[in-house]
């Protein structure tokens with residue numbers, strides 16, 4: 001089970017996530033978010049981690065692709081997660097410049113399709129308002145025979161308490177969390193990070 005902890009803003013929290021077994025850590029570059037972090041801040045964390053092997057993900061929403069790529073290069077991330085319905089051209093540009101890509105969609109966007117794409121991007125399904133702790137809910141997946149047929153990552157409203165049941169019911173290939181491992185909006189809780197990762201894989 002792939003686990004990504006999103007909204008990391010300091011080195012200590014990044015280390016906690018790694019020690020607890022996170023596969024990926026996400027950095028939200030979105031000025032309106034309480035989790036916003038700039039390229040220099042991301043770079044300092046990645047440098048501080050050294051050669052850890054963890055996937056480092058720049059999370060963006062509706063930013064011009066030139067700006068996304070500038071931050072991605074300056075910060076040293078390996079992956080860009082596009083959260084704003086950006087088109088294949090933007091994703092392809094990121095891939096051409098050496099980044100892995102995650103395409104984050106709401107269930108409504110996914111349902112609108114088309115799902116076939118020539119772009120090699122991983123699929124992440126999230127609530128309509130990312131990073132707000134809103135659960136999609138199993139009933140919303142009924143239209144897809146309860147889950148997408150392609151590999152996918154589940155996000156939106158996951159918590160220490162509900163992740164085991166959500167994984168059991170929807171059988172995603174990975175999970176992504178932010179609000180559910182915080183003590184206040186934008187403030188990560190280290191004990192919750194450890195418990196979330198353990199429960200996601202239990």
Ligand SMILES: O=C(O)c1ccccc1NCC(=O)[C@H](O)[C@H](O)COP(=O)(O)O
Pocket residue numbers: 006007028030033034035059060061083126127129130131132133134155156157158176177178179180
């Ligand atoms: O976290 C934000 O504020 C944010 C802002 C803009 C784009 C994406 C954002 N977050 C994405 C995530 O943290 C996760 O991919 C996902 O949405 C999980 O969020 P949550 O429901 O808070 O666990």
